[in-house]
Amino acid sequence: MKHYIKLLRPKHWAKNLFLFVPSFFAGKFFEVDKIALLAGGFIAFSLLASSIYIINDYNDVEDDKKHPEKCKRPLASGAVKKNYALALSILLTITGLATAFFLDSSGKFLFVTLIYYCMNLSYSFGLKNISIVDILIVATGFVLRVKGGAILSEVNTTEWFIIMTFLLALFMAIAKRRDDVILKMSTGTEMRKSMKGYSLDFLNTLLGLFCAILIVSYVNYTMSPVTYKKFGYRAYYTSLFVIAALMRYLQITFIHNKAGSPTDVLYKDRFIQVTIVLWAISFFVILYLRDLTFFDK
Structure with missing residues (x-):
């Protein structure tokens, strides 16, 4: 089980705390309904991020074996089978998008999460190999988190x-x-x-x-x-x-x-x-x- 948890990279979920930033600066941080929505948004982004991490590790398994640290990852080390990891990624994607759908009736938050997912999927399947484009995509991911948080908080950025x-x-x-x-x-x-x-x-x-x-x-x-x-x-x-x-x-x-x-x-x-x-x-x-x-x- 610990290898599957490691595969999700829960430490990186901290990046999704950016969803809470617009609410904080709008003075709505202690509104219970907003916090509940943002917590749901945090879960949605975390599930999608973990799904992408798995796909990225799946694609990079041979390269990761050569890295002094990445060789310890579950897929590179052989602790988790590739077909199991792929099935888990699909499950996380469906759950994450479904969560985003139910959080916002307007569909705007779902749209942001879809952009985030598709952009990072493109990153995993080739855009990460293009210098400058790769870091621009990483930075854009944080902007999308902020925009998603603003939608759920109903504030302008x-x-x-x-x-x-x-x-x-x-x-x-x-x-x-x-x-x-x-x-x-x-x-x-x-x-x-x-x-x-x-x-x-x-x-x-x-x-x-x-x-x-x-x-x-x-x-x-x-x-x-x-x-x-x-x-x-x-x-x-x-x-x-x-x-x-x-x-x-x-x-x-x-x-x-x-x-x-x-x-x-x-x-x-x-x-x-x-x-x-x-x-x-x-x-x-x-x-x-x-x-x-x-x-x-």
Whole structure:
């Protein structure tokens, strides 16, 4: 049973917490009906994501056997039979889409999940081998999670919010590709065909570029008229935590060369965990405790 659970990659379900972000920033995080819908959305996305992971592992089983870590995956190690894994993937897909269908009568959430599923299916069957396209698809997946959360929460997402979600996901995807390039340089093993379109210098340049763009975009967002109208001047204080987290991620990437999986970094690195918690608390105070006497309205 543990091999089947590992096959689902439950650790990566944390990415689907992005569904809750629009509700949080709209001040509706504690509305029970919205949370119930978002929890259902989280389940739907998690089931579909696990289905895609299985298909990806199914297609990459021979390449994974050559990887120092991926060779331990259930399919690559032979712990789970390929036909059983494929049957499980089909079951997860049907259940995930059915869940999405029942959550939203308008069909919009189902439409988003279908786009997410088809896009990632295309990724698994070939688009992941095209450099630049591969990381753009990864980043778009996070945007779709946010859009799905906005639909279930019945809130609007601003252009700034979508842009920053995309940039953050793209930044982390680039860091992961850099780790793959370093692995290729040290072992001589090319784990992805898309690696032919990447070099260490190219990815280092992209990381620095998108980190700068992300910081500038976030600061501009906190000082934009829409944000000022909603949160007042206090939102720009949260820039400190964003900058600190990005600096730490760069440190992990360039100094420690351990940016292989953004999810693993999130689970293991205490510094980033603390900055995320402080960032969330600061926005929680601004949004939900705005009438405290030590805050100006």
